[in-house]
Each structure stands twice: as structure tokens, then as C-alpha cells.
Amino acid sequence: AQSVAQPEDQVNVAEGNPLTVKCTYSVSGNPYLFWYVQYPNRGLQFLLKYITGDNLVKGSYGFEAEFNKSQTSFHLKKPSALVSDSALYFCAVRDIGNDMRFGAGTRLTVKP
Amino acid sequence: DAGITQSPRHKVTETGTPVTLRCHQTENHRYMYWYRQDPGHGLRLIHYSYGVKDTDKGEVSDGYSVSRSKTEDFLLTLESATSSQTSVYFCATLGGLGGTDTQYFGPGTRLTVL
Numbered sequence: 001a002q003s004v005a006q007p008e009d010q011v012n013v014a015e016g017n018p019l020t021v022k023c024t025y026s027v028s029g030n031p032y033l034f035w036y037v038q039y040p041n042r043g044l045q046f047l048l049k050y051i052t053g054d055n056l057v058k059g060s061y062g063f064e065a066e067f068n069k070s071q072t073s074f075h076l077k078k079p080s081a082l083v084s085d086s087a088l089y090f091c092a093v094r095d096i097g098n099d100m101r102f103g104a105g106t107r108l109t110v111k112p
Numbered sequence: 113d114a115g116i117t118q119s120p121r122h123k124v125t126e127t128g129t130p131v132t133l134r135c136h137q138t139e140n141h142r143y144m145y146w147y148r149q150d151p152g153h154g155l156r157l158i159h160y161s162y163g164v165k166d167t168d169k170g171e172v173s174d175g176y177s178v179s180r181s182k183t184e185d186f187l188l189t190l191e192s193a194t195s196s197q198t199s200v201y202f203c204a205t206l207g208g209l210g211g212t213d214t215q216y217f218g219p220g221t222r223l224t225v226l
Contacts, residue, residue: 034214043116043202043217044155090154099170100215102147102154 002027004093006103013081013110021076021106023091032094033074035065037087038105044090050074061085081110115139116218118203124224131190133221135203143206144186145215146170146178148199155202161186193225 004025013019025031032051036044048059055067065076076089091103115138125131135144143162147155147170157170159178167178175197177189190197203218 036217041220043219044204046214046216049214099157102156104152104154 002031002093002099002101004091004101004103006089006091006106008106009104011106011108013108015083015110015112016080019078019081019085019108019110021089021091021108023074023076023103024072025074025091025093026072027093031074033065033067034092034094034100035059035063035074035076036090036092036102037061038090039087047076047089081108083110083112086110116203116205116216118201118218118221120221121219122222124226125193126226127194128192131193131223131225133188133201133203133223135186135188135218137184137186137203137205139205139216140183141205141216142183144180145204145206146176146186146188147202147204148172148197149202149220150199158188158201190223193223195225197223198225199223 007022034049035047037047038044047063048057048065050057050067058064063078065074067074086109088105088107090105092100094100117136119134145160146158149155156172158172158176159170161167161180179187201221204215206213206215
């Protein structure tokens, strides 16, 4: 069965600095990987996904993610963090079929 | 939010009472899902539906049942609520056949079982 791990519960960065939120995955076949963001008292919002092709995927709000097959990772990145990026971030993976598994989430705090 | 609404948005109930949460979508999406969100666990799938009257269990289905009599509505019922079912519940839809398609989420229902 597929699974994802987000090794950091919390990530703190200063505004203007680059940010990385880590995700590793485990699947038996080709992975379909997703990043979602959740703001307080809201549902999850889709940021980006990797299906196939270019390992660097660009998404909403200036975020991007790099798929690394050898390291089974799909880290979320942004070159310059904003205070408004502070939120809860979830990595998810879908393998064969429609069952999607989510990581436990990483809380990103961007300080002014 | 892909036209997904959930009701109620907040509910407080007592142990042993039945509770029904409603998810309504206007996108005519085939697949619908119910998740619960708990600290340290992310989102866990309770039940999902792949069409009208077609449902299946997810990872944490014990104590929950679902029904889908119309494409747009997906109901989650807690037969006899317990304190362990205190959580935030999210509905989601998926427009395609799975695989590469993206799930879209409703705003959530915060349920407290006393």
C-alpha cells in the first residue's frame, strides 16, 4: 500500500528566505504525487501535482516541487517565503486505483 | 472550492446520539469522499463513493455509514457517536476516473462529541 511521510511537524523560515517542506513516499508502482495547503478553518486547497514528465513541477502561489525517484522524495519549495504562506501543508500520494494517502502535515510559519 | 458545501459547519452532540453530516456538490463529479482530520494523522479516508448508490469503505470506516442517492449529495452518518469521533470532517470530490485527477475539498465540519 502507498504511504507518505512528512518528517517535519513544523518548519520556520524568515520572510524572503527560501523554504522547503519535505515529503517522502512509498508506492508499488508509478506515483501520482500532490501537495495541498490548508489555511485556518478552511478545507484543503490544491497546490500542484506530479504525474509524469519534468521532475520540477510548478504550482500555485509561486510554489514548486521536485520529484526525485531515486530518493523517493517530493519536496515542496519556494524561492522567497511570504508571511501569508504560513499554513498547514499536506503531501499526498495516489497509486493504482483511487485511494489517496495523506501525510500528517507540516506547519509552516513564516516570520516577518 | 469546486462548488462543495458541507452542513452543518459546526456541531456539538452527546455520546450515543446519531449524527448525519451532509456534503453537496454542484460539479457533477462522479467520485466523492469523506475524510476525518486529526492532529498528527493528517487526513484519513472514512468512506468513498464511485457513483450513485455505489460506496466503499476506507481506512477508518468503523462506526460510520454513508449513502449516496443523488450525484450531488453524499451523507455521512455516525450511528452512535463516541468521543473518539470528535474530529474535523472533510468531504472531497474527484471529477475524473482517479489516477492523475485532483481532489477538491469542502470547507469542513467540526464535530464535538461530549
